[in-house]
Amino acid sequence: MTKPNKSHGRLSIGATLRPRELMTDTPRLAKTWTAKIVTLFPDAFPGVLGHSLIGKALKDGLWALETVDLRMFGEGKHKNVDDTPSGGGAGMVLRADVVGNALAFASHDAPKDRARWPVIYMSPRGKPMTQDMARRFADADGMTILCGRFEGVDERVLEHFDVEEVSLGDFVLTGGEIAAQALIDATVRLRPEVLGNEASTEEESFSNGLLEHPQYTRPAVWEGREIPEVLTSGHHGKIAEWRQEMSEELTKERRPDLWEAHEKQQKSK
Ligand code: SAH
Numbered sequence: 001m002t003k004p005n006k007s008h009g010r011l012s013i014g015a016t017l018r019p020r021e022l023m024t025d026t027p028r029l030a031k032t033w034t035a036k037i038v039t040l041f042p043d044a045f046p047g048v049l050g051h052s053l054i055g056k057a058l059k060d061g062l063w064a065l066e067t068v069d070l071r072m073f074g075e076g077k078h079k080n081v082d083d084t085p086s087g088g089g090a091g092m093v094l095r096a097d098v099v100g101n102a103l104a105f106a107s108h109d110a111p112k113d114r115a116r117w118p119v120i121y122m123s124p125r126g127k128p129m130t131q132d133m134a135r136r137f138a139d140a141d142g143m144t145i146l147c148g149r150f151e152g153v154d155e156r157v158l159e160h161f162d163v164e165e166v167s168l169g170d171f172v173l174t175g176g177e178i179a180a181q182a183l184i185d186a187t188v189r190l191r192p193e194v195l196g197n198e199a200s201t202e203e204e205s206f207s208n209g210l211l212e213h214p215q216y217t218r219p220a221v222w223e224g225r226e227i228p229e230v231l232t233s234g235h236h237g238k239i240a241e242w243r244q245e246m247s248e249e250l251t252k253e254r255r256p257d258l259w260e261a262h263e264k265q266q267k268s269k
Pocket of ligand 1: 150
């Protein structure tokens with residue numbers, strides 16, 4: 001694998017007429033998985049994504065992040081981005097024309113095929129995020145993510161751009177930025193070049209339809225509690241068996257929905 005060029009970690013895009021890639025001496029490399037974020041708060045990025053393994057990978061150019069500032073596409077002197085909801089009611093709605101222009105700008109150099117380049121709106125009405133979804137996004141070339149604010153965005157823009165709505169869970173946040181960062185984190189860590197150690201994503205929770213077994217490390221005794229004996233036995237077969245049992249027990253107890261799906265899948269094998 002050729003090592004992608006550095007310096008694409010923290011690109012920020014404003015409403016210039018010139019595509020960003022023409023302003024750099026290294027055009028956006030086709031192979032670098034890229035997240036393009038349309039947001040009113042570009043300063044919120046990379047946020048937690050700038051830390052630890054994901055952050056290091058970002059700095060090393062193994063994946064890229066571009067923010068598109070929604071405000072730059074605002075209307076008039078005050079760069080208005082929102083207006084009152086048609087039909088009345090509380091709050092404000094992000095305007096179709098403003099969001100539309102920002103999404104079009106973000107998409108100008110991205111593949112039009114939604115399988116290769118999903119366009120996502122973080123939304124409590126969306127499909128709850130899953131590990132399978134993160135895997136699908138990690139297999140794409142990158143993605144565009146629209147972060148909503150206020151009461152959300154004009155429905156027409158979601159239809160026009162064939163936008164996929166994704167939810168972080170059944171609760172309401174004040175904006176899509178935290179949700180977008182969660183989605184990107186879950187996705188980018190599945191890119192083979194990012195975590196390096198692929199095995200660690202194969203054995204964790206959800207990867208085999210089960211929750212992970214409990215983990216232990218030193219000290220051997222803590223507050224009178226010992227590490228389960230089998231884990232210090234050095235017997236790899238027994239350890240694997242114990243972990244599998246714990247995994248199943250935990251899943252049965254905590255997530256009957258996952259357990260049922262797991263059993264169904266085992267039977268069909
Ligand atoms: N009025 C909307 C909520 C708007 S919350 C409704 O009742 O459905 C403002 C923004 O926060 C949304 O546009 C969305 O981008 C983001 N948001 C809120 N909750 C979210 C969740 N559970 N998952 C993902 N994004 C969420």
